[in-house]
Amino acid sequence: MHEMSIAMNIVNIACKEAQKDGATSISTIELDVGKLSGVMVDSLNFCYDSACKGTLAESSELMINEVPAMALCKNCGESFEIDSFMALCPKCESYEIDILQGRELRLRAVSVN
Ligand SMILES: [Zn+2]
Structure with a gap:
């Protein structure tokens, strides 16, 4: 599933960041997800817990900030x-x-x- 690899990717990056800071665990991961990003927020939430298993992010919370899509008319x-x-x-x-x-x-x- 597409969202599973995205979730694993996010958790992976977050864990590296946390390790750099010498943290032992992650409490919250905050994400910006654009309306046109093609990411299904529900699926991402669903995959998140399994993506966190066995990592620093285990039992952490995912907070998704949905970004509305905006366009500018060239005309x-x-x-x-x-x-x-x-x-x-x-x-x-x-x-x-x-x-x-x-x-x-x-x-x-x-x-x-
Ligand atoms: Zn126009």
């Missing part, structure tokens, strides 16, 4: 919220848009004990 300069890559400008109906945010999958913070 008229309007910025607006979108829910797919195929969105069009609500003002001038142009498809010429730049996606400003919403694709991120980022480790925001790791809290250690």
Whole structure:
């Protein structure tokens, strides 16, 4: 499953960070997940516990901050919220848009004990 490898990846990075700080365990991992990142938040939550098994992050909590997707119209300069890559400008109906945010999958913070 796609989300399982993402979860393992996140836990892996977080554990390395924690080890650098000399921590013995992780209490919380905070993530930014963009609406267009293609990550299913429910599946990620579901996979998280097994990804943490046997690591410093075992029995830690995953906090997901969902980032809304925003685009900027190249034609008229309007910025607006979108829910797919195929969105069009609500003002001038142009498809010429730049996606400003919403694709991120980022480790925001790791809290250690
Ligand atoms: Zn426009």
